Amino acid sequence: MVRKFIIILIFALFAQVGSLNAGTTGSEELKKKSSSSQDTVNECFEGVSRAMFKLNHGLDTAIFEPVAKGYRALPVPIRRATGNFTGNLRSLLTLSNNLLQGDFRKAGDTAGRFAINTTVGILGIFDPATKLGFEDHGKEDFGQTLGVWGTDSGCYFVLPILGPTTARDAVGLVGNIFLDPVYQITHNTEIRNGVVGNGNYSEHNYYYYRGTNAVDFRAKNIESWDSVEENSIDLYASLKSLYLQNRKQKIANSKSIIETQDDSDWEEIDTN
Amino acid sequence: MKKNFFIIIFFIFGLTQKSFAYSSDPKQFVQEIVDEAKKVLVETNTKEFKTKKLSEMALKTVDIKGIAYYSLGNYRKELNDEQMKEYLALFEKYFLKSFTSRLTDYSEPKIDVLSIEVLNPKYAIVKSLLLATDKKPEVNIEWRVYTKNPDKPLIRDLIIEGLSLARTQKEEFSSVIQTNNGDITKLFITLKEFTAK
Numbered sequence: 001m002v003r004k005f006i007i008i009l010i011f012a013l014f015a016q017v018g019s020l021n022a023g024t025t026g027s028e029e030l031k032k033k034s035s036s037s038q039d040t041v042n043e044c045f046e047g048v049s050r051a052m053f054k055l056n057h058g059l060d061t062a063i064f065e066p067v068a069k070g071y072r073a074l075p076v077p078i079r080r081a082t083g084n085f086t087g088n089l090r091s092l093l094t095l096s097n098n099l100l101q102g103d104f105r106k107a108g109d110t111a112g113r114f115a116i117n118t119t120v121g122i123l124g125i126f127d128p129a130t131k132l133g134f135e136d137h138g139k140e141d142f143g144q145t146l147g148v149w150g151t152d153s154g155c156y157f158v159l160p161i162l163g164p165t166t167a168r169d170a171v172g173l174v175g176n177i178f179l180d181p182v183y184q185i186t187h188n189t190e191i192r193n194g195v196v197g198n199g200n201y202s203e204h205n206y207y208y209y210r211g212t213n214a215v216d217f218r219a220k221n222i223e224s225w226d227s228v229e230e231n232s233i234d235l236y237a238s239l240k241s242l243y244l245q246n247r248k249q250k251i252a253n254s255k256s257i258i259e260t261q262d263d264s265d266w267e268e269i270d271t272n
Numbered sequence: 273m274k275k276n277f278f279i280i281i282f283f284i285f286g287l288t289q290k291s292f293a294y295s296s297d298p299k300q301f302v303q304e305i306v307d308e309a310k311k312v313l314v315e316t317n318t319k320e321f322k323t324k325k326l327s328e329m330a331l332k333t334v335d336i337k338g339i340a341y342y343s344l345g346n347y348r349k350e351l352n353d354e355q356m357k358e359y360l361a362l363f364e365k366y367f368l369k370s371f372t373s374r375l376t377d378y379s380e381p382k383i384d385v386l387s388i389e390v391l392n393p394k395y396a397i398v399k400s401l402l403l404a405t406d407k408k409p410e411v412n413i414e415w416r417v418y419t420k421n422p423d424k425p426l427i428r429d430l431i432i433e434g435l436s437l438a439r440t441q442k443e444e445f446s447s448v449i450q451t452n453n454g455d456i457t458k459l460f461i462t463l464k465e466f467t468a469k
Contacts, residue, residue, distance in 0.1 A: 076406050220409055223377065231370045233462045237447030241440040255412055255434040256397075265345070266395065266428070270420070271338040 041166060041244055044155035052158040053236050059161065060218075068218035079219070081125045086213040088117050088124025089182050090139060096179040097140035101148045106137045138250070142179055143172025147251035156240060164243040182206060294333060294425075298417040299388040301425045302398040305333055306383045315379045326372045335418050335426035336367050342428070343442045347449060347456055355456070362460055365467045383413070394420045397431075 043049060071079065091114050098107035113129040113136065120128045130136060146168050147153070154167025165173065177183050186206040218225075232238040249255055295301045312325040330336070340363035341348055351359060382403040389397045396417045404410040416429035416438075429438040445459055452458035 072407070223408065227374050227377070231373055232444060233466050234444045234447045234451075237444045238440055240447075241443040242435050245435045245439065249434040256414070261436065261439065266342065266416070269338050269341045269428075271335055271341070271418075 041153050041156045041240075044157040044167070049156070049158040050236055052160050053164075053239070055160055056158065056163055057235070064215075064218055065222070068215055068222060071215050072219045072222065079216070082212060083216045083220075084117070084121070084127050085124045086209055086216060088114060088121070089209055090213060092182055093176060093180040094138075094140040096181070097142060097145045098137075100142075100145045100179075101140070109134050109137060137253070140250075141172055142175030143169035143247070144251050146172055146175075147247070153244070153247070156244065164239055166244075166247070169247065182209060296423050296425060298390075298396040298415075298419060298425050299385060299398050301333075301417065302400065302415050302427075303385045305329065305427070306385060306400070309375065310380055310383075313375065313378050313380055319376050322376045323372045326375055327368045330368055330371050333427055334367075334371070335428050336364050338418060338426070338428050339367065339438055339441075340364070342438055343445050345442055345446055347446070350456060358460065359456075362463045362467070366463045369467055390419075394418065395428075396425075 074082075091110055095107055095110045095114065098104075098110050112134045114124075116129040116132060116134065117124045117127055120126075143166075151168050153169070156164070156166050157170075158164050159170070162173070183206055186203050228238055228242070229235060245261065248261065294304050308329060309326070312322055312329070317325075337360060340360055343363070344351075344359070348356070383400050384403065385398060385400045387399045389399070391397060396419050398415040398417055400413045400415065402411040402413055412433050414431035415427055416431065416436075418426045418428045429436055431437070448459050448462050449456055
């Protein structure tokens with residue numbers, strides 16, 4: 001496991017140095033010439049990414065959105081309990097990354113939340129930790145940790161099913177597997193299940209948990225996504241912009257635009 | 273008699289003007305917009321009514337021209353006067369359609385205007401919170417207010433959960449131009465298609 005982790009770190013270093021240009025389109029060349037924003041991230045392979053985006057969009061329309069709408073029809077307490085339960089499991093990955101980022105105060109809060117919500121909150125279904133003053137600082141992942149360590153985002157591309165990412169965040173996705181205790185428990189203890197006698201540790205439970213987490217997220221964003229879809233003149237570009245802005249604020253741990261974005265391009269606009 | 277008539281006219285005119293004037297304090301200005309929008313977005317109003325009223329509000333409170341310039345980025349320097357005139361007209365139609373379409377689905381939104389951060393003499397950020405409903409989680413909304421003319425603040429951007437609508441729009445416009453080999457007229461066509469649908 002340590003060896004695999006070192007390989008990921010080396011790969012992340014490469015992602016920082018070069019932007020994995022596996023091919024460019026004419027638009028990418030133009031982007032380099034005309035961009036004035038410091039926030040622009042180059043595409044790795046725009047043509048392929050646009051095709052992947054179309055595939056994902058089709059899958060969303062055919063499968064994910066109807067499932068999310070079905071989930072939304074469930075009573076609010078059930079949805080809230082489901083969101084809390086998966087969120088509580090997800091917090092273990094956050095804890096690993098809090099520690100890697102050297103943010104021990106947040107790590108303490110995350111660990112406290114997990115302990116209280118798992119016990120008093122009955123496996124995370126309820127959230128007594130918030131009432132007891134343990135603040136929820138939001139999710140962390142290994143892509144964010146790499147960002148905190150100073151790794152540049154690298155180029156942007158779209159993965160099938162998993163959606164938009166960057167070179168750094170793709171490395172982060174692999175890193176998450178090794179850092180997520182839920183993955184490790186469900187994948188590495190299965191062989192011993194016969195001895196331990198606990199089927200809850202089976203691999204497929206990990207995918208149920210991740211799938212439920214995704215459905216919960218999609219259900220919370222049905223209207224937002226519909227609005228983006230309806231009002232975009234280039235949906236691919238909208239999603240890219242939203243994804244990159246979101247990652248920046250997550251790495252900066254701030255929702256304040258003035259802390260996460262270079263807004264100097266507003267200064268030159270004078271209309272009165 | 274004639275004098276009284278003029279006084280009445282003057283009084284009515286004064287009242288009318290006052291009812292259309294927004295506060296010069298950015299936080300109060302946003303609060304007034306929120307209150308007005310809430311009245312428009314009541315469930316019993318038709319979508320057409322909401323669209324008309326929100327468009328009127330936007331024309332008075334949003335710096336549409338400023339957002340138009342911003343959205344075009346450096347490409348605005350490549351337009352001649354005639355093209356710029358055409359672009360601004362197209363953008364206004366596009367903006368109003370997009371703006372009203374985003375809002376008409378909301379029914380009596382409950383927004384708390386929380387605080388203000390003055391960035392410099394030209395800009396202030398007003399922070400607000402759209403309260404959660406059964407279907408939607410709470411949403412942080414920041415309003416970028418252009419305060420260069422301190423008597424007449426104008427909205428330039430809405431930042432929803434840290435995501436700037438203006439920046440997203442700018443990157444969309446840029447993408448449309450770039451994927452058409454730098455041809456800005458293709459953006460004009462796209463905007464026309466959007467407003468026609």
